[in-house]
Amino acid sequence: AAPAPGEELKMVLVVRQDLKMGAGKIASQCAHAATGLYADLLASNRVLLRQWEQFGQAKIVLTCKNQQEMNRIKETAEHRGSGWV
């Protein structure tokens, strides 16, 4: 579902704690995910990308316990109409 025009958008990066990555690995994976998402949106939904940029390109990093919890977060995001990559 598309966000309403003027709605604030955030990029949410979810890190699995069970992968026990160090800070450098987490940072590079988040950078990878962020540029990947940027490239995807550039190709598929430029309106959404511009809207996100207008709100300061907000990014949040969350952690979750494991793949199962990540799947639940993903389902919730999709249910609420948030995008997920």
Added chain:
Amino acid sequence: AAPAPGEELKMVLVVRQDLKMGAGKIASQCAHAATGLYADLLASNRVLLRQWEQFGQAKIVLTCKNQQEMNRIKETAEHRGSGWV
């Protein structure tokens, strides 16, 4: 200076240790820097961006002690013809 065609390119993210950021803060700052650089290159040097993408969008996260050390890394990068944002 432009890299040679076929030369492998890496995005290097340098994190200042003296800022004492937590892992989540480091990750979100690196994601922010990475998408910012992506957007800059898209506007200013698309050839370089494509070349980096062809080499798997390599990213490395390094740490440095403080602003002074970061400035030295920046100078070295510029001296060697690497880009710096």
